[in-house]
Amino acid sequence: MKVLAINSSARKNGNTAILINRIFEELNKEGIETEMIQFAGQIMEPCKACWNCRGKKNCIHHKDNFREIFDKMKEADGIILGSPVYMANMSANMQAFLERASVVTDMNRGEGLLRHKAGAAITAARRGGAVNALDAMNHFFLLQEMFVVGSCYWSMAYGQIPGDVQNDEEGLNTMSVLARNMIFLLKALKERR
Numbered sequence: 001m002k003v004l005a006i007n008s009s010a011r012k013n014g015n016t017a018i019l020i021n022r023i024f025e026e027l028n029k030e031g032i033e034t035e036m037i038q039f040a041g042q043i044m045e046p047c048k049a050c051w052n053c054r055g056k057k058n059c060i061h062h063k064d065n066f067r068e069i070f071d072k073m074k075e076a077d078g079i080i081l082g083s084p085v086y087m088a089n090m091s092a093n094m095q096a097f098l099e100r101a102s103v104v105t106d107m108n109r110g111e112g113l114l115r116h117k118a119g120a121a122i123t124a125a126r127r128g129g130a131v132n133a134l135d136a137m138n139h140f141f142l143l144q145e146m147f148v149v150g151s152c153y154w155s156m157a158y159g160q161i162p163g164d165v166q167n168d169e170e171g172l173n174t175m176s177v178l179a180r181n182m183i184f185l186l187k188a189l190k191e192r193r
């Protein structure tokens, strides 16, 4: 089994990455393969509304590495969307990425490209907007016939400077519980396949 995490932070290995790695620790203990893709240093193009993805199962535009990432999403059993809170929402790069991913799945609706996968959204915030960012990312999963994984609190942690989230004990614990719930769901889904 494999879980792919997409980290849309502009900072490589920042707070969002720390939270994803916390989840990965638990997944790896169960032998689940993990991979994190970090958008830092890249600009993700938004959807051009060309509809040329109809019947193609991927976006046709090559300016960034969307196509490669979307292929990995199709292969993964679980997907984690991780974004820092920017302007009380997910980052612009994540918004652009999800616009394209949701149009590709919509234009190929019968294929169920992400159907019955497990999905979890997580966020790092300095102070405000975390629930809004989580809701926005979870809307993506809910449009894909995916199953959304929850935790013992909304899956956020507080911090500003990279490393700050290490001091948010509750936030870190929320990530560990999220990971264990994801493991539960992945195993249950595997049995059904």
Ligand SMILES: Cc1cc2nc3c(=O)[nH]c(=O)nc-3n(C[C@H](O)[C@H](O)[C@H](O)COP(=O)(O)O)c2cc1C
Pocket: 009, 010, 011, 013, 014, 015, 016, 017, 084, 085, 086, 087, 088, 089, 124, 125, 126, 127, 128, 129, 130, 158, 159, 160, 161, 162
């Ligand atoms: C452009 C920008 C906008 C931000 N907007 C918010 C915000 O609305 N609310 C908030 O709590 N933190 C905000 N922050 C702070 C980040 O969410 C916070 O520093 C987070 O830990 C960054 O995670 P990272 O290290 O993974 O990049 C913003 C940061 C940036 C760069």
